[in-house]
Amino acid sequence: MDRLDARMLDELQRDSAQPIAAVAETVGVSTSACHRRIKALEADGTIAGYAARIDPAKLGLALHAVVEITLTSQSKEAMDRFEEAVRGFEEILECRLMSGQADYLLRISARDIGEYDRIHRACLSRLPGVSAMHSSFVIRAIKDWAGYHLR
Numbered sequence: 001m002d003r004l005d006a007r008m009l010d011e012l013q014r015d016s017a018q019p020i021a022a023v024a025e026t027v028g029v030s031t032s033a034c035h036r037r038i039k040a041l042e043a044d045g046t047i048a049g050y051a052a053r054i055d056p057a058k059l060g061l062a063l064h065a066v067v068e069i070t071l072t073s074q075s076k077e078a079m080d081r082f083e084e085a086v087r088g089f090e091e092i093l094e095c096r097l098m099s100g101q102a103d104y105l106l107r108i109s110a111r112d113i114g115e116y117d118r119i120h121r122a123c124l125s126r127l128p129g130v131s132a133m134h135s136s137f138v139i140r141a142i143k144d145w146a147g148y149h150l151r
Contacts, residue, residue: 001046004029005037006150009046012038013147016050061109063116064138067124068102072131079103081128089123102134 001009007027011018024034041047056064071078079097082104086095094107106124110116116135124133 001041005041005046008034008037009041010147010150012047012050017052056109060111063110063112065108065110065116066136066138067106067108068132068134068136069104069106069127069130070101070132071103071129073129074103078129082130085127091119091123102132 004027008023011023011026020035020038021031023038024031027034029037038047056062069082071082083095083097086092086104086106091108091110092106093109094105096105097103098105108116108119108124110119120135124130
């Protein structure tokens, strides 16, 4: 990947719905060259997909939680069981294997504390091998993730 690819990726992270011609104009290449490069970045997996960023408030999701999970065992089998169970709950938006105090970090969004309680009882409490669970609630977002810094 060269500087031109990085500039195209910056543009696509900013607005992936813009026409290729607009990306090409911004980075200073022809539309066909831009299209070829973007297709190559898609083919090699650098661009893993495209998605719309949705305002959670517009969906009524006012509560955002980060849940730290510690397992009773860090064996491969215990971790595999936990990770497979996490994949089965659409209420769990993200799950990351961590170093440090907690084994996993989960991200959950809910309409309110009552819905979070339902998610806790129906999903989180059913995850296998959990020895400790600590939930923290987001008070307000200071800076939302908007893509990787490439320059």
